[in-house]
Amino acid sequence: MSYIQVEHLRKSYVVRKKREKGSLLREKSRIDALSDLSFEIGKGELVGYIGPNGAGKSTTVKILSGILTPDSGNVLVGGRVPWGSRKEYVRHIGVVFGQRMQLWWDVPILDSFSLLRDIYRISETAYQKRLAELTDALQLEDILRTPLRLLSLGQRMRAELCGSLLHRPELLFLDEPTIGLDSISKLALREFLRWENRENGTTILLTTHDMEDIHALCSRVMVLGHGQKLFDGDFSALLSRYDTVRTVLVRFEEETELPGIPSVSVSREGESLKLVYSPKELPTAELLERLRQTGTIREMTIQPQNIDHMIADMYEEMAL
Amino acid sequence: MKSYLTVFRLRLRMELQYRGAMLGGIICQMVFGLILIALYRALYASRPQTMPVESVVTYVWLQQAFFRMLLASDPDLTDKIRTGAISYDLCRPVNLYGFYYFRSLALKMTGSLMRAVPMLLFAAVLPAGWRIGLPSSIPGLILGICALALGLLCVSAIENINMGFTMRTLDSRGVQAMLNLLMTLLCGNILPLTLFPDSWQKVITLLPYAQLLDAPIRLYTGVYALSDAVRVLGVQVFWTILLVFFGTWLWRHNQKRLILQGG
Amino acid sequence: MDTIKLYIRSMGMLLKSQFQYPASFFMQTLAQLVMEGGEMLALILVIDRFGHLGRWEPGDLFFFFGIMSVTFYLTECFGRGITGAFPSMVRMGQLDTLLIRPRGIVTQVLCSAIDPRRITCIAVGTTALVIGSRLSAVRWTFAKAFLMAEAVSFGFLLILGLFMIEAIFCIHSVKSVELVNAVTYGGRSACQYPATIYPRPLRVLFTAFAPFALVLQVPAGYILDKPLFDWPAWTAFLCPLSGAVLFGVIYMLFQRAMHFYRSTGS
Numbered sequence: 048m049s050y051i052q053v054e055h056l057r058k059s060y061v062v063r064k065k066r067e068k069g070s071l072l073r074e075k076s077r078i079d080a081l082s083d084l085s086f087e088i089g090k091g092e093l094v095g096y097i098g099p100n101g102a103g104k105s106t107t108v109k110i111l112s113g114i115l116t117p118d119s120g121n122v123l124v125g126g127r128v129p130w131g132s133r134k135e136y137v138r139h140i141g142v143v144f145g146q147r148m149q150l151w152w153d154v155p156i157l158d159s160f161s162l163l164r165d166i167y168r169i170s171e172t173a174y175q176k177r178l179a180e181l182t183d184a185l186q187l188e189d190i191l192r193t194p195l196r197l198l199s200l201g202q203r204m205r206a207e208l209c210g211s212l213l214h215r216p217e218l219l220f221l222d223e224p225t226i227g228l229d230s231i232s233k234l235a236l237r238e239f240l241r242w243e244n245r246e247n248g249t250t251i252l253l254t255t256h257d258m259e260d261i262h263a264l265c266s267r268v269m270v271l272g273h274g275q276k277l278f279d280g281d282f283s284a285l286l287s288r289y290d291t292v293r294t295v296l297v298r299f300e301e302e303t304e305l306p307g308i309p310s311v312s313v314s315r316e317g318e319s320l321k322l323v324y325s326p327k328e329l330p331t332a333e334l335l336e337r338l339r340q341t342g343t344i345r346e347m348t349i350q351p352q353n354i355d356h357m358i359a360d361m362y363e364e365m366a367l
Numbered sequence: 368m369k370s371y372l373t374v375f376r377l378r379l380r381m382e383l384q385y386r387g388a389m390l391g392g393i394i395c396q397m398v399f400g401l402i403l404i405a406l407y408r409a410l411y412a413s414r415p416q417t418m419p420v421e422s423v424v425t426y427v428w429l430q431q432a433f434f435r436m437l438l439a440s441d442p443d444l445t446d447k448i449r450t451g452a453i454s455y456d457l458c459r460p461v462n463l464y465g466f467y468y469f470r471s472l473a474l475k476m477t478g479s480l481m482r483a484v485p486m487l488l489f490a491a492v493l494p495a496g497w498r499i500g501l502p503s504s505i506p507g508l509i510l511g512i513c514a515l516a517l518g519l520l521c522v523s524a525i526e527n528i529n530m531g532f533t534m535r536t537l538d539s540r541g542v543q544a545m546l547n548l549l550m551t552l553l554c555g556n557i558l559p560l561t562l563f564p565d566s567w568q569k570v571i572t573l574l575p576y577a578q579l580l581d582a583p584i585r586l587y588t589g590v591y592a593l594s595d596a597v598r599v600l601g602v603q604v605f606w607t608i609l610l611v612f613f614g615t616w617l618w619r620h621n622q623k624r625l626i627l628q629g630g
Numbered sequence: 631m632d633t634i635k636l637y638i639r640s641m642g643m644l645l646k647s648q649f650q651y652p653a654s655f656f657m658q659t660l661a662q663l664v665m666e667g668g669e670m671l672a673l674i675l676v677i678d679r680f681g682h683l684g685r686w687e688p689g690d691l692f693f694f695f696g697i698m699s700v701t702f703y704l705t706e707c708f709g710r711g712i713t714g715a716f717p718s719m720v721r722m723g724q725l726d727t728l729l730i731r732p733r734g735i736v737t738q739v740l741c742s743a744i745d746p747r748r749i750t751c752i753a754v755g756t757t758a759l760v761i762g763s764r765l766s767a768v769r770w771t772f773a774k775a776f777l778m779a780e781a782v783s784f785g786f787l788l789i790l791g792l793f794m795i796e797a798i799f800c801i802h803s804v805k806s807v808e809l810v811n812a813v814t815y816g817g818r819s820a821c822q823y824p825a826t827i828y829p830r831p832l833r834v835l836f837t838a839f840a841p842f843a844l845v846l847q848v849p850a851g852y853i854l855d856k857p858l859f860d861w862p863a864w865t866a867f868l869c870p871l872s873g874a875v876l877f878g879v880i881y882m883l884f885q886r887a888m889h890f891y892r893s894t895g896s
Binding site: 060061109112113114115116130133134135137138140142144147149151152153154158159162165166167168194 | 632636640643644646647648650722723724727729730733734893
């Protein structure tokens, strides 16, 4: 039996429309945030959860973390119903909201941690052991006694992660954890998540708009749109389906006019020529052959399509 | 003139959008009025005073009705000061004092009128002894309205001075709270100024705070005779001019300081 | 026990963070002093002009003012999570972060804020109590001291309960939150004076619905040896319990509102 089981989940919100002129009552309309969503996640999996804004991602996370009760459907996480007995359930999960800090702003983060220890009723020995482990993995030693407000965004996010993992949750939800972080922080954060997933077997559900996060961390990805699951499977399989366009940057020894090649668009970029083509219509080998016939190549790079473009194409195709 | 009408209209629309909050506020204000009147009636029952209780009742209702006028009215400006965005404004070569003065005037007028009308209607239909009294005379009413208009000019000047001071301090909440208290106490909102010891009243009624609501109310209820009117309005005009001058100087000074500091 | 420990630790931490900005803290505390001092000045001026209020002498009036002020500001100080911080917690989504922790919501809300600036208001209230007890020549006994503590503690629950109505309004995203101020701040204003001076509707409001009269004033009457109502003496020890009853009822309504919050989502 899978660790997380979600069956036929439905949730709709009542939205008040703006009052129209002449009518006294405000019209209410229902918006389906989730319509018949089902999936399973095994213990220890690291799954990416993507979709455009308003697709229902955060509603799913809110339901799975026990904040929201769905209209209908079944959810079991480790054999427990999230909206059943809240206090018992949330002991086993951790949530990191990327833009919402849960640590205390004006006090040293170590003080925040020890308050979390009291909130989660963690025994002192277990707390010390876990804190040492996380401090080490997240490189927090130097900032433990610094108030949160004096930390950089990357340091804050690391402290937040530590705070939500102190009680050793079996399941961790991450909502946009790398938003606004610099590259070094992003890489360190991804490294840490891989470590936590591997060493402690923590199941991680990662919601993000940063496709690099997904690419680096998740083998499996779920795509949500209009409250429904549109794709569930291997991320690379998803990409290869939309990986239809490549770009070649080529620079010849001397100024050369390129003869027109069908299904290739050419533009000039500095001293190089930029060729965009589709490998399905024109095999790469054939294109290279043509280029070699044109002149002496000094330098050349082939780039796959940008992931964000692929995802944008995908959303477009799925009519989101 | 047109731009002030726009401010007025925008404000009206905004207030109507939050009509739930406005309604809640008005009802709350009415309950406060009723509680205060109940208290003064009980006090009068136990020891009557030379000034009739009806006059105190009218005083309380008019205070409650125009209470909004006293509160800092411009959330945009307070926000700008808190976030420091005001320094950009101060660097612009326009008469900022004038802009915010008239803005606050418009906001205060709309804000308090929208609350005053339902409040006064409510206060007029209450049983005798609780209801707001009629003005002492027609000229008294007219003079009272004139004095209220002057009070409005005066309170906007005070607000701009408060803002001028808060611009200089990093954290304004303490100063703001203190100035607000001074305002509510010396305006007669906590206790009608007419119930202050007679010797105190001689001084307090000359202070700028007494010009906002106390002076108009006294003209309305006839505590100030019509023959006093010239003196009363004169004091109001005097304070308004003085406070506007002081405020302009303060803002200009802030502006210079900011420019010297380089923003 | 464990919950009380958590509350005390949270308070310690919040105090620590408040004192990170000493200048601002000092100014605001001073402002609170001036504010409550202004209220007391109004009382002094009323006493100066009117002398007494029916059968209540100046000392009695100071005592009623003091007991209300001490109780109200103790609540605002230690119950700030409910009395002040809750609406913004709902608006900013902080309530969600409380829901993912294995503790009661009310506990966590109370643990999330303190307002030590009120200390000066409490000091003003205590001063009024001392003046009142001197002027009225109160003969303190153990029973009276106990009753005083009982009244203030249950008064704390009463005021907390009334502010929780506002919290419930917030959860249901009702905009007319200011309406609740009529019973909270209105109750404080009105019941600085003995409720018996008011006409019947107000008396009923502050006895049966927002029972400031039962919780604070019946005990105050007992301590002053001037019963508020013509009730037997022992009722003074029973009446404050109504504060706990009110708190209990509103606590249950609050839990239902939280249920609503979790099923509607905001």
